Amino acid sequence: MFIRNGINSVLREKGRTALFFTLIAFLTIAMMLSLSVLLYCDAMMNACEETYRSIALVEYMGSEYPDEDEPDASARKTAAAVSDDAILSVDGVTAWTQGNTAAGSVEGYVRQSGSMPYGNRGVIIVSYISDPVYQWKERDENGNPDTTAEAFFYYTAILETSIYSRNQREGVIIDILPGDSGFVPEKGRHYVLNGSFPDTTRSASQIGDFPMNGLTVFRVESFFESEDPPYAECYGIEEVPEVFRREAEHCRTMNNYVRIVPCHDVNDVYVFHQNDLQLSEGSMPDANSPYSCVITADLAQSLDLHPDDSFTLSMLKQAEDDRYYLTATDEKQVFTVSGIANDSSDYGGTVWTIADDANTPLFGYLLGTVSLINNQAEKAVEELRAMMPDLVRVTLFDQGYNSAVQPFREVRKTSANVLTISSAGVITVLLLFAFLFIGRQKDSVKIMVSLGTPGRKIAQWFLSGALLICGGASAAGTVLAMLLRPAIISAVNWFTSSVRGKDDFLWYSETSVGMVKQMSFELKIPLWPNLTVTLAIILLAMMFCLAFLRLASRSGTRRKGRSRVRVPRGRTSLRHRGGLRFAILSIRRGGLRSLLVPLVSMVLTVTVITLSGMYQNWQRELDDAMDKLQVDGMAVSLNGTYYSNLALPVSAVRQLQSTEGITGVSVSFGFHYWLQEEMPAFGNGESGRWKQEIWIASQPELVALNDLDAAKDFYYADANAQWLPGWDETMLAETAVMPLLLRNPIMTVSDPIPAVCSTAFLESHGLNLGDTLFCQVIYENHAGRPIENTVVIQAVGSYAQSGGKPHIYVPLSFYLPPEMMSNGVFPDELRPVGVTDEQINLLFGRPTFRTCRFHITSARHLEEVRQRLRDQNFSSVRHISANRTTILLRDASFLKLKENMDRNIAIGRIMSILISLLIILIGFILSWLMTFSRRREFALMRGFGATGVRVFASFFMEQAILSLAGCLAGCLAFLKLYAGGMMQPLTVVSYLICYLLGTAVSIRMIGKTDLMELLTVRE
């Protein structure tokens, strides 16, 4: 009976029941969907953890970066200063692998690719040598050899046996250049020769202007470490002298070295991490199996190795200054093949093995690789950056983990907010429900009590009705949420994939450097959390109902013979009859009711102000970032990480200069320089010249540039140059000096070239700012012939050299007058007497630059600049376009900031609108309920003859005062959060208007109800 009556009572209150049923169902849907999305995001983030791997490369940004063969003392010193323990102590770091590699050799392996320092060297036996054939270097005007000019000679012979040569060709006719080796063969004899096979595809100067006739050329050259003649009479392989055998073995060993890369996990080795290499066979080695390894396909093929096979490498020792100058040691190491990498010519002959550090000298600039836990990687990298010495760059490569996981994080945050808000909404609605359906049923409770109804029966009555509404509503909400869930999850998938799938967004961006993995979105969410929510809502409703039932029952319970009576405080007489007076009196006597409205108004105002304040602050921060952050760009190699060995045509530079939104284009070109007195004696022979070339190639450069920004030294460090009074950096772009290409090699121009030198260089040579210095500079003329020149420089500025070589920076006009760069016209004031336009065009026909950097005028124009670069067909990283200059914009930090801000702003905007609407709706419903529940009071006033206007004014003013007080309190409390603009005040005013509108509507509705009906209505 009680259950039936309870249910009947509820069902008969149609309007209120429908309202609460709808509210609870709606909030249940909101809770469940937000919970589902939250769980889905969690699951996806976990899946991301499994799918992606994060590593950080720790690199020293020396001036020769990223030359991996460079023996840089500064890099080694820095590497020694990097503490292994400190790195490993950073949260999120799982392993630290130093960048040192080792080398070994194994019988049977013939290197087909990769660096082969002595790839063109050979020890051969020749026979059937011809008479010398003379060749004149010049031709007369008829095209015939000019026999009066300089000549050289060569022999033709048969290559009988290769003791060592890379291609092991035998039985072919070759041309032998004796050079200055002193080799004078006798006809009919056999000889063993040491020398090299010059690359005849290169310029003629490399092989002594030898007129290529299609035959293989062999140049006789001296031994590396022996003064013995590089030739000897020899009639068979058995007769080859020991010195020739040693030389052959040395070359073979050095060319066929095997690179050993120790690591803690091969998956975290950059080339595998970035998917440049993949496993074609076997599996990755177990991290707990020392010396199990992955080898390259060429090694596996040469040695016929398969997974689980073992092989032994003889360990080689590297020279301190040359990683390819290898000498044998007694040490041997056995490796077990776990997997074989797919073929890749760039990494031939490499073994990636589970081992500790190689304990070899560091070459290049990769100090090491840090393995990271994905979700802690960003923070860990920040910490690592903070602890690293100057000029050390820590770059995170996460395979796209962050871009994949970030949208899920944001969606999760939003869904958590929605869950919190809807949970708060559920609690509020359930409280209101319990209050209205049970708390205000004192009369019914009183009747039941007076009729002797036991407490549990009373509870049955009310709880059955409450259960019907709450249970029904939450069950309906659950069903609807389940039906809507796939659509919501699809929407999340669409959102997250669209956010991270912006290909256009990544063009020319350094954020595109590094491989990005894709992962699937198919995941299932368990049902139990949603069912728990349903149960929780029902239980909460029952709890609230029971609490209010207890309160309602108190009026009908035994008071043990003594009643306590509450007497209103303050004046109780209504002396004035004005609506305002009545409103104020009603507020004063309203008790909890009078507190509720201002309290809710205050909370809602604070929420609105906080939320819209956050949104506006994000917008402002983004605007500030747009204005303040400078994005710059550079020309790079195709993979985006290398910028050395560029040959950037002047046409590309002009294009960049003329691109709207790009400013401060700086370029550089370097010539190796040396001081005459510092050059070692190399001898006059071919071998001496060869060694001299190698020596010069390792010397620092005299770099012509128009801005220090273009210097590799200052890519990652500020120049902080000190200047001679009257000089500054502008001289690099403005000072006109005679271009090197126009200088006469014989006559040294005495006008010094202003230059910026390294402080260490000046000190080591006893120089001060303002002093002059003679330098030897070498360049190739238009015919590819090396020309040496002496230039005088004056040190007008100095910089702190932080590693690498002591490059000297001089004005760009030393290489190319800036006017020529911009309009192709050579300035007359620099033109030497007698030099024609034709000669100028010949000399400066196609200038190229080694580096190029520029700035974007404003980060606001980043996208436009990107589009303009696309329109001009520049290449983006890993995409060759018509314009083969690859451009990389260094925008990662800006984009990351912008991306976060944009996402916050977008979510903030949606949340602001939703919450504002919700708040406005709450305002409307609250005011409606607050007024409608007092309709008997209304009827009484009307019954006593109060006019409609008077009644309206009384109620309206009361609610207006209460809500306004709450809003003002909220505004005052959060005045600090006022972010300017009209959004916050407008939302608060909207709330007030809606609240008052709700009041007005409900008063109007009450006014339309029959007075008699109102007088009989239950409160």
Add this chain to the structure above:
Amino acid sequence: MSVFELSNVTYVYQSQYQRVEALKGISCRFEPGRLYAIMGSSGSGKTTLLSLMAGLDIPTEGKVLSDGVSTADIDLEQYRRERVAVIYQDFRLFPLLTAAENVMYPMELRGMDPASAKKRAAELIRKVGLPETTLDRFPAMLSGGEQQRVAIARALGMKTKVLLADEPTGNLDSENSYNIFKILEDLAHEDGYCVIIVTHDSELGERADMTFRLRDGQLI
């Protein structure tokens, strides 16, 4: 033999500011088959006395005895359910239950099956002079007199010996008042109920078998 007895009953209302003795040493006895009236002006303590007799509270001092048992010593819920039935001035009908359901309520509360309770409710509705069409109507659809009759029918459904009525005609016109009083009178004289009416209507007081007068919480 008396079914109801008040023995030196005192009741105190205590507020933050003052202490009010609503009843001061009331003693009286009530017999079955008789109709009593307790009269007094507003604030004389009538409703407080009725509340004590209805078992809604116990006296601060003294005893309310039902069949010789003090209400302080028994379960008041059971007392209200089985020993007294109260008819209120404001009828106190469940607004969301029909007239029939209102009448059935105490019967079902005592364990009667719904079908029997419905049949009995119809009888009682007829007994108090209402047509059967009243059965399915909600209180809000009934006049004051009709609602009071439903309240009497509900009280009758409780099968108690004592019937308490708090200003049963207070909200009714003279014709309805007369009819209601007649019903109560018949219940006392014909059905043997001990009917106690609390009223300030002197006309009703004069028609009662015995009248007690209250002033300032004391019988005069």
